[in-house]
Amino acid sequence: MEIIETPRNTRLTPATDEQLAYLRQDKWAKYTPPSPTALEVAGKKMLFREGLTFTPFANAVACNAHCRFCSEELQRKHDHELTAERLITDYDVYFAGLERALLAIKGLRIGLSLSGLEATAEPVWLLRLLDLLARLEPCLQFDEKVLYTNGSGLVKHSTLVPALQKANFDRIELSRCHYDQATNQNIMYFNRNEPVWQNEQYEQLVRSLHGTLFVKNSCILTQKGIQTIEDVENYVEWAGSLGVQEVVLRELSRLDDTYLPNKTAQWVAQNRVPIEPLLYEIAPTRSAVRKNWTYLYSTLGYYYYNEHYAYRDQTEVILETSSYPALMRANESGIIQKMVFHSNGNLCGDWNPNANIIGHFF
Numbered sequence: 001m002e003i004i005e006t007p008r009n010t011r012l013t014p015a016t017d018e019q020l021a022y023l024r025q026d027k028w029a030k031y032t033p034p035s036p037t038a039l040e041v042a043g044k045k046m047l048f049r050e051g052l053t054f055t056p057f058a059n060a061v062a063c064n065a066h067c068r069f070c071s072e073e074l075q076r077k078h079d080h081e082l083t084a085e086r087l088i089t090d091y092d093v094y095f096a097g098l099e100r101a102l103l104a105i106k107g108l109r110i111g112l113s114l115s116g117l118e119a120t121a122e123p124v125w126l127l128r129l130l131d132l133l134a135r136l137e138p139c140l141q142f143d144e145k146v147l148y149t150n151g152s153g154l155v156k157h158s159t160l161v162p163a164l165q166k167a168n169f170d171r172i173e174l175s176r177c178h179y180d181q182a183t184n185q186n187i188m189y190f191n192r193n194e195p196v197w198q199n200e201q202y203e204q205l206v207r208s209l210h211g212t213l214f215v216k217n218s219c220i221l222t223q224k225g226i227q228t229i230e231d232v233e234n235y236v237e238w239a240g241s242l243g244v245q246e247v248v249l250r251e252l253s254r255l256d257d258t259y260l261p262n263k264t265a266q267w268v269a270q271n272r273v274p275i276e277p278l279l280y281e282i283a284p285t286r287s288a289v290r291k292n293w294t295y296l297y298s299t300l301g302y303y304y305y306n307e308h309y310a311y312r313d314q315t316e317v318i319l320e321t322s323s324y325p326a327l328m329r330a331n332e333s334g335i336i337q338k339m340v341f342h343s344n345g346n347l348c349g350d351w352n353p354n355a356n357i358i359g360h361f362f
């Protein structure tokens with residue numbers, strides 16, 4: 001089996017049916033992380049996973065969608081506050097703290113992963129963030145920049161796309177749960193004053209981005225939306241017709257009993273579509289792959305497993321499965337796996353603003 005270590009994961013290309021079957025067993029559990037990097041931050045010597053990402057948690061305003069599966073609404077039993085609830089109020093304090101946090105981790109090779117709530121919903125915050133990153137760029141080592149977005153602000157605020165292009169974003173991951181706008185709305189629940197909920201606006205946006213920003217379409221598999229192989233093929237055909245070259249289909253994370261059974265956790269449990277049946281329909285084995293599909297390779301990360309395919313030799317399709325418990329186990333290893341800068345001034349190795357604190361920067 002060909003094995004290539006990339007900055008963020010391991011890429012494996014099995015040559016036989018047995019090798020693919022072996023990879024599909026245990027999945028992320030087979031990942032061997034590279035040696036961590038040591039750095040002193042805020043007076044403490046810490047270990048960081050190679051290739052980790054930094055997220056300035058985007059919660060300047062509440063999200064303008066209400067996805068039924070939104071991970072920001074999941075609550076672990078020992079957490080007292082949901083990450084998303086404390087919005088950024090004082091931009092001067094926030095950006096001064098963020099600058100100190102970024103300078104404190106100077107020297108680490110990191111990826112920028114812009115997510116949290118909806119970063120494009122508040123253009124003043126996003127443009128100021130991009131200005132700060134541009135100013136600090138000579139000191140920082142971002143080897144990749146990705147924006148995760150529902151596209152809403154890109155439709156409404158004409159300044160954002162040129163600013164993201166100028167900031168050299170490698171790609172935007174655009175979420176859409178279905179090709180039918182009513183079905184999509186039944187899952188994502190955009191505020192009705194957000195034009196992007198309509199396909200006409202969304203499709204126009206996607207077409208307009210080509211040549212400016214690379215678009216990867218992200219679709220969460222749900223029983224209310226995309227769940228069968230026919231649904232998947234229709235979705236990929238639709239994305240392809242808009243010029244999208246890469247589509248990722250994600251399984252809702254496997255939760256365990258460390259999460260409170262709130263409305264979101266219950267919805268996730270009831271509507272989760274497991275990825276295995278789809279994988280076995282597309283490629284029951286390495287040598288027997290469904291018509292129009294070509295198996296390319298698999299990737300293993302510290303809490304996820306992906307299979308990459310080419311569909312009709314035109315669109316790369318990635319099927320992804322991940323595990324929150326595996327993510328939390330990695331977080332407990334003493335090695336920082338992921339950095340999140342929160343609106344309370346804490347830089348954390350966790351999505352919880354009070355857990356795994358690396359330093360406080362307000």
Ligand code: SF4
Pocket residue numbers: 063064065066067069070071072116117118150175188
């Ligand atoms: S767009 Fe993202 S942040 Fe907003 S509700 Fe959906 S999943 Fe949550």
